[in-house]
Amino acid sequence: MKQLSLKIIVLGAILFGCTHSPTKDLLTPDFLLQKNVKQITFQGDNERPRFSANGTRLIYSSQNRGNRKDLQVYETDLIRNKERRVTFADGAAYDADYINDMEIIYASTTDEIKESPFLNRNPSKEFPPSDLYLSDRFGSDILRVTVQPGYDGEAFMMAHPTKPSVIFTSRRGDVTGIYRMDLKSRFVSLLASETGKDRRYPTLAPEKSRVAFKETNLESKQQSLQLVDLHTKQTALLKSGEGHYRDLFFAPRPPSRLFYSIQRSGDKKYQIEVYNLETKCTQVVFKGKDDLLYPAVSNESVERLAFTRTVQEKKQIYMVDLPTDLGPCLADASSSSNGEKSEPPAAALTTVTTTPAPPPKPPRKRKTVAAPVVAPVMTPETTPTPAPVESSVETPAATPKNTPTVAPTATPPVTPAASPVSVESPTPAPSPVK
Template sequence: MKLWFSQAIGALCFLSVGCSHLSVTKDVLTPDYLLAKGSKQVTFLGDNNHPRFSNDGSKLLYSSRSRNSHKGSQIYEIDLAKNKERRITFSDGDAFDAIYISPAEILYSSTTDEIKESPLLNKSFDKEAPPSDLYMSDLYGTQILRLTQQPGFDGQSDFLPHPSKPAILFTSRRGSLTGIYRLDMKNLPVSLISAEKDKEKRFPALTPDTKQAAWAEKNLKTNEESLVLFKLKEKIPVVLKSGEGEYRDLFFTPRPPLRLFYSIVRKGEKHSQLEVYDIEKHCTQVVFKGNDSLAAPAVSDESNERLAFTRNFQDKKQIYIVTLPSDLGPCLEPPAQATIKE
């Protein structure tokens, strides 16, 4: 296993040894060597995606497909200390985008009921946004509650905890509109956060104080993409960044400072890389990049933060974990630009 791991890591392209790229990151020294120092591959079977740490950082939740026992996507959990995984969902359709909402409950999306209810309408659909609904389940998949029943895609959810009004933010494609919606978990009504004609809004992520949300927004007329920060109470959107490439997989770190992780395929490049944006400092830093696509970042709620992410290798995604370094190098923004913003 160690030999295979070293060979796989060796396939990564490190900027520190002279790889060339046609983007703003080409001359930035990034700490890619850390992938070979202390990083750990935690999945080896199937095609895995969307890792999420448990609150105490001891376990990891993720979706997995292309297994011997199932071809479609199902939810798994791995005990990181014991290095032992177990399957949670056994649905007929695909189950994906799972997150913890308590020590004993998870939230995820599934295509099971939508495909059964409208088999003719759902014979051909967008693989990025399949017909699906939100579900809540215990950690053994025995007690399952369907939360949404609107035709179309419901997924990419984030949990808004509250003593009396817990809620979920999620992406929903309803007709021709793809926007951000909110589900009240107490009474299950769904309300609109933001949706616009000719704009696609996806991958919502809540700030730790739950007062703001960020999402990736694509102008369907110009194909330009932006990162938007939205004050939920005031309903005020602010464009953080735009025109850099294709943003995905947004995730706010649980601990300060306020940092937004995401994956991005930058203009002029073929593979997605991991970046982080410090909201207060207006500073973008490259976390990892290489010859393979790196995506789906998630950060643990620990003083020594760990980063989980996926690496696309030999047409399958596997999940890695690495301790985040204290210094990620320089900001991509020019010093003058950062000064103006501040």
């Protein structure tokens, strides 16, 4: 009897230990581990990872570490699995990106708050007063490159052998827009800004001639993804009306694939999707019970995806090889020809299914026909009729034989909206900030 009681106590202790094991509770049911995902960070709240050019390092922002609550820039050596802190700013430091192997660019609130302490006593959490800074990878040689009052952040590097520049989000007055700065001359030019619209999260396409960004109509609250040409400044709509977009990132290698996080209408969590600009195909990359944010893709032949995931109210960074097969496009996901439901994307958690379309009805027999009818099965003597081309312009109705046909009017091209904000003129390069 004593031995039986002892066995029950030991078994209970084992079960109790397994049930309350942090590793088991946190990792065992994790669907991401089934995709060979590696967790990069384990402390604080981490966001906006960016790969170095060679893919050996990852830079990001982290907060709530020890007694320090503000965001600071950290870097992890992916080969040696070692993390180190880069910035030690008095204010917050975030939105870091690599310029080259030895330099970075990031945003910080340090000087803005010191210069206007009364104005910035209660700074905005969404658009804190901040400027852009250049620094070496160790945070010892720092140079402030923007001095415009207000918010400057979300910088994205545009590498060039002779004219390196950076695109970033800037809030000037009540207007949030996309700007471009030449890193040598410090000249700032406007890319996209319009009253009544917030434009954020700029990212450069792999051919380096177009920039995508998120646009929010402040009146209707509708969000869309837009694309602006760097040469003509003309904008074009990519997609809209699907939900809340954020954290845009173009994969560095062609084809042009735009990654982003989206909280679709009716969903409670953000998921990661990708939109192929060439095929117009939208696919789910990862989806689960947690928010998945800040996707970034490495510039390697075997691409890796880094992103932030909420785990027990903490934001940690994960990394995984980008799946090569994400399944059918969301708009084209339908049943197969044999009537069975198509399989969901390999990396997605939720099955995307649609109702199979009913089979077409057989043509009705008629005694007299005014025009020749195309047979349902094509014969060698029958020339196939070209498929109609989709267009947003309605086709005019047929007219009598003697009446001239009026050609449909083409939709005028979209032109960039006039900006209510004046563009900065070139200013002398500021001295390094100690």
